[in-house]
Amino acid sequence: MNYGHWLANLCTAMNLLAGIVSIEFSARGEFTWAAVAVFAGMVFDGLDGKIARMFSATGSAFGKELDSLCDVVSFGAAPAFLLYRVLQPTHPWQAALAAGFFAVCGAMRLARFNTNPATPGKGFTGMPITGAGGMLAIVALRPNLLTPFGLLLFTILLGNLMVSGWRYPDFKAVHLPKSLGKRIILVGFLFMFAAFWVQYGSIDYAIIPLLAYTASGPIYTYFMWKAESQK
Numbered sequence: 001m002n003y004g005h006w007l008a009n010l011c012t013a014m015n016l017l018a019g020i021v022s023i024e025f026s027a028r029g030e031f032t033w034a035a036v037a038v039f040a041g042m043v044f045d046g047l048d049g050k051i052a053r054m055f056s057a058t059g060s061a062f063g064k065e066l067d068s069l070c071d072v073v074s075f076g077a078a079p080a081f082l083l084y085r086v087l088q089p090t091h092p093w094q095a096a097l098a099a100g101f102f103a104v105c106g107a108m109r110l111a112r113f114n115t116n117p118a119t120p121g122k123g124f125t126g127m128p129i130t131g132a133g134g135m136l137a138i139v140a141l142r143p144n145l146l147t148p149f150g151l152l153l154f155t156i157l158l159g160n161l162m163v164s165g166w167r168y169p170d171f172k173a174v175h176l177p178k179s180l181g182k183r184i185i186l187v188g189f190l191f192m193f194a195a196f197w198v199q200y201g202s203i204d205y206a207i208i209p210l211l212a213y214t215a216s217g218p219i220y221t222y223f224m225w226k227a228e229s230q231k
Helices: 003-028 031-055 061-087 092-115 129-140 148-163 180-200 203-229
Strands: none
Touching: 003 031, 003 061, 031 061, 031 129, 061 092, 061 129, 061 148, 092 129, 092 148, 129 148, 129 203, 148 203
């Protein structure tokens, strides 16, 4: 039995639960906690891939499919519903259209990833739904950053970035320890970090790296195109 895959799938399941919790918080009007739940899902989403690659070079096909099914809830439906609930009092039908557009684009992005995964050295095609969902969740909580109309346009922009042809960097190709003992220690550290961040971290800290990653697509694509044109 491959316990590494079971551990990775457990993190994926926690990602899904975080998305469900986020939707419940949004329904109650507790928008800050809804965004925190989305970010908790991001932590677990990052953990499952790292853990899977610790115990297997390629992970499992089951784990990849499970990850996509959970991501469409946690980073597609949950942030979209948060946006809708935030703007519902003033812009109900506009918010519904923007939220629906974002969720559909997220599902399409995941479907494309399943059939056309990231190419080593060339990154992802389209902005990953994890980053887009986290970006939407945090911006929806900051009405002083964007007007309601600006937030609607930004939501549509994020949806378009997910299904675009822009290339985004893939940070998954990291060097992992080879010994089992070091891997177990690293897994424990990642779990402790996730628990600490969810309990004490502030989502405000995430806006800068998320915004930088959102803007990195055109820049990354330009340098890739420039490098390929010089060959």
